[in-house]
Amino acid sequence: MNTNMEKPYVVGIDIGGTNTVFGIVDARGSILCSSSIKTQAYDDVNKYADAVCENLLPLIDSVGGKDKIKGIGVGAPNGNYYNGTIEFAPNLPWKGIIRLADMIEERVQIPTALTNDANAAAIGEMTYGVARGMKDFIMITLGTGVGSGIVINGQMVYGHDGFAGELGHTIIRRGGRPCGCGRRGCLETYCSATGVARTAREFLAERTDESLLRQIPVEEITSKDVYEAAVKGDKLAKDIFDFTGEILGESLADAIAFSSPEAIVLFGGLAKSGDFLMKPLLKSLDENVLNIYKGKTRVLVSELKDSDAAVLGASALGWELKDLK
Amino acid sequence: MNTNMEKPYVVGIDIGGTNTVFGIVDARGSILCSSSIKTQAYDDVNKYADAVCENLLPLIDSVGGKDKIKGIGVGAPNGNYYNGTIEFAPNLPWKGIIRLADMIEERVQIPTALTNDANAAAIGEMTYGVARGMKDFIMITLGTGVGSGIVINGQMVYGHDGFAGELGHTIIRRGGRPCGCGRRGCLETYCSATGVARTAREFLAERTDESLLRQIPVEEITSKDVYEAAVKGDKLAKDIFDFTGEILGESLADAIAFSSPEAIVLFGGLAKSGDFLMKPLLKSLDENVLNIYKGKTRVLVSELKDSDAAVLGASALGWELKDLK
Numbered sequence: 299m300n301t302n303m304e305k306p307y308v309v310g311i312d313i314g315g316t317n318t319v320f321g322i323v324d325a326r327g328s329i330l331c332s333s334s335i336k337t338q339a340y341d342d343v344n345k346y347a348d349a350v351c352e353n354l355l356p357l358i359d360s361v362g363g364k365d366k367i368k369g370i371g372v373g374a375p376n377g378n379y380y381n382g383t384i385e386f387a388p389n390l391p392w393k394g395i396i397r398l399a400d401m402i403e404e405r406v407q408i409p410t411a412l413t414n415d416a417n418a419a420a421i422g423e424m425t426y427g428v429a430r431g432m433k434d435f436i437m438i439t440l441g442t443g444v445g446s447g448i449v450i451n452g453q454m455v456y457g458h459d460g461f462a463g464e465l466g467h468t469i470i471r472r473g474g475r476p477c478g479c480g481r482r483g484c485l486e487t488y489c490s491a492t493g494v495a496r497t498a499r500e501f502l503a504e505r506t507d508e509s510l511l512r513q514i515p516v517e518e519i520t521s522k523d524v525y526e527a528a529v530k531g532d533k534l535a536k537d538i539f540d541f542t543g544e545i546l547g548e549s550l551a552d553a554i555a556f557s558s559p560e561a562i563v564l565f566g567g568l569a570k571s572g573d574f575l576m577k578p579l580l581k582s583l584d585e586n587v588l589n590i591y592k593g594k595t596r597v598l599v600s601e602l603k604d605s606d607a608a609v610l611g612a613s614a615l616g617w618e619l620k621d622l623k
Numbered sequence: 624m625n626t627n628m629e630k631p632y633v634v635g636i637d638i639g640g641t642n643t644v645f646g647i648v649d650a651r652g653s654i655l656c657s658s659s660i661k662t663q664a665y666d667d668v669n670k671y672a673d674a675v676c677e678n679l680l681p682l683i684d685s686v687g688g689k690d691k692i693k694g695i696g697v698g699a700p701n702g703n704y705y706n707g708t709i710e711f712a713p714n715l716p717w718k719g720i721i722r723l724a725d726m727i728e729e730r731v732q733i734p735t736a737l738t739n740d741a742n743a744a745a746i747g748e749m750t751y752g753v754a755r756g757m758k759d760f761i762m763i764t765l766g767t768g769v770g771s772g773i774v775i776n777g778q779m780v781y782g783h784d785g786f787a788g789e790l791g792h793t794i795i796r797r798g799g800r801p802c803g804c805g806r807r808g809c810l811e812t813y814c815s816a817t818g819v820a821r822t823a824r825e826f827l828a829e830r831t832d833e834s835l836l837r838q839i840p841v842e843e844i845t846s847k848d849v850y851e852a853a854v855k856g857d858k859l860a861k862d863i864f865d866f867t868g869e870i871l872g873e874s875l876a877d878a879i880a881f882s883s884p885e886a887i888v889l890f891g892g893l894a895k896s897g898d899f900l901m902k903p904l905l906k907s908l909d910e911n912v913l914n915i916y917k918g919k920t921r922v923l924v925s926e927l928k929d930s931d932a933a934v935l936g937a938s939a940l941g942w943e944l945k946d947l948k
Contacts, residue, residue: 376915386915434783448881450782455775457883458759459919467913468877471797479913552793556773556881558782588792588804590701590710594784 872907
C-alpha cells in the first residue's frame with residue numbers, strides 16, 4: 299500500500315444495481331464518512347456522474363479537501379480495469395460501454411481507477427482483510443451471483459482483456475441448470491444465494507418429507523429462509539446446504555488445480571452460513587482435490603463487514619494510483 | 624530475456640521417463656549441440672547427476688567453457704520451481720523429494736533452475752515460439768498425459784507451493800473415466816494421446832460399423848493409428864477426434880473464464896492432428912465459452928520442433944538466472 303502523510307485517504311465507490319455507496323477510507327481500512335445515491339434514479343450516465351460528484355465533494359471537504367485524497371477506486375458490475383469502463387452491465391441503467399472512471403476523474407480532478415466488484419473485494423481483502431500478506435489467493439463472492447477475484451504473485455489477474463476471473467460461470471454440471479448467461483450448469487446456478495433458493499424449490503418438489511420451508515410460498519423462498527430453517531434443525535434445509543457445499547467444493551478443487559492458491563476467501567451472505575456450508579464444502583474439497591494439493595489451501599471467510607466491504611474493496615484501488623499531471 | 628555478449632548461451636536439460644536430453648542453446652533458440660543419457664539406467668540419483676555432468680561438460684567446453692553459459696534450466700515431471708526439486712515423480716527411478724537443481728549446480732558450478740515440463744514448454748514458447756511477446760497465455764501439452772503451463776502478466780504461474788497449473792487434472796466428466804491420479808473424469812483421461820486410444824477402444828466396443836482401426840489388436844491402438852485412419856477418411860476415427868475436440872473445447876472454455884488469456888497454445892503429438900482435432904475443438908470452444916470472451920482467445924499450435932521443444936523450453940529458464948556468488 300502506497301500511503302503517505304500528505305494524502306492519507308482514498309475514496310471507495312461501490313456501484314450496485316440499487317444503490318451507489320461512497321466513502322472516505324484511511325490506511326487502516328476505517329470508513330471515515332460515507333453517503334449513497336440511488337443508481338436507478340439516473341437514466342443518463344452523465345447526470346449520474348454529476349450526482350456522484352455533488353454528493354462526494356462535501357465528504358472530501360470534510361476530511362480536508364482533495365489534497366488529502368490519494369485516489370478514487372470504483373467497483374462495478376462488468377467493470378474493466380484496463381479501460382476504466384463498465385461494459386454491458388445487465389443490471390445497471392446505462393447500456394453499452396461506459397467510460398465511468400474518466401467521467402469521475404474529469405469531474406473531481408482526482409485520479410480514478412475502476413474494476414469489477416469481485417476484483418474490488420479481493421483487493422479489499424488483500425489490503426484490509428484476511429488475505430493481508432498473501433500473494434496467491436482466490437476470492438469467491440457468494441451473492442445473487444457467484445463472482446471471483448484471483449490474485450497471483452501478489453497481482454490481481456485481469457487477463458488480456460480485463461475480464462478474467464469469472465469462476466461463477468465455469469461449468470460444474472454439464473447440461474445442468476439454465477443460467478442467466480445463456481448457458482447451462484454454471485457454478486452460480488447452484489452456489490449463489492439464488493442457486494440455494496432454486497435447490498430449495500427442487501428439493502421441495504422432489505421430496506415429500508416435512509420441512510419448515512413448506513410454510514413459505516415456494517417462489518418466495520430465499521437462501522436466508524433456508525439458513526434459518528437449518529438453524530432450527532430442519533433436515534431438508536441442512537440437505538440443501540450439503541448439496542451446495544458439495545458442489546462448491548468440487549469447483550474449488552478445480553480452481554486449485556489452476557493457480558494453487560494459499561487460501562480461498564469466501565465472501566457474501568452465504569459465506570456466513572457457518573458449518574452448514576463449510577462442513578460439506580471442506581469434505582467435498584478434500585475428496586475432490588488432486589493429491590499434491592491436499593490440505594494445502596485454506597478456506598477462509600472474509601471478516602470485513604458486509605456493508606463496508608464493497609466500499610473498502612473499491613477504495614483499496616485508490617492507493618495504487620499516481621497523481622494527475 | 625536477459626542475454627549478454629559475455630554469456631551468450633544457456634543449457635536446457637529435459638528429464639523424461641526414458642531419456643534425459645541436454646543441449647546448449649543460443650538467444651535465437653538454436654540448439655548448438657546436444658546429447659542424451661538413459662534416465663532409467665541410474666537407480667541412484669547421485670550417479671545420475673554425475674552422469675549428466677560428465678556428458679554435459681564436454682558440450683560446454685565445445686562452445687567456449689562455463690564462462691559462456693548464463694544458466695542451466697531443467698524441465699522435469701513433478702518439478703517444483705521454488706525448491707528446485709522433483710517431488711514424487713511416478714515415472715522416474717528416484718522416489719521422494721530430489722533436490723536436483725542443487726545437485727547439478729554443485730557439480731557444474733553454473734546457476735541452475737528447475738520446473739515441471741509443461742511450465743518449461745510454456746517458457747520456451749514465450750521465449751522462442753508462437754507466444755513471443757504475449758503476457759497472458761496458457762500452454763496445453765497433449766502427450767501421454769495433459770499438462771499445462773499458465774502465464775499471467777508475463778509471469779509463470781507457480782502458485783503458493785510451486786505446483787500450479789494442473790489443468791489435465793481438472794474434472795471434465797464428473798464420475799467419468801478413472802485417472803491415474805486416483806480420481807475420475809480428469810481432462811487427461813479424454814484428451815491425452817492415451818485418452819484418444821481409450822476413446823478408440825470404447826467406440827470400437829460400442830459400435831458395429833466398419834473401421835480401419837478394427838485391423839489393429841484393440842489393446843495396441845495408439846492415437847497415431849487413429850490419426851492415420853482419419854487421414855484415410857475413416858468415419859469412426861474422425862468421430863474419435865470430434866469427441867476429443869469437443870471435450871477439450873469445453874475445458875478450454877472454463878480455463879478462459881479463469882485467466883482470460885490472449886491465446887491457448889497446444890503442444891505435443893495430438894496438437895499436430897490438424898483440422899481433425901482443431902475443427903471440433905474451435906466449434907466446441909465457441910459454443911461453450913462465456914459471451915464476454917467469445918472470439919477473443921486464439922488457439923495456436925506450437926511451431927517448435929517436438930524433438931527440440933523440451934530442451935528449448937528448459938533452457939529458457941536459464942536466461943533468468945543470476946550469476947553464482
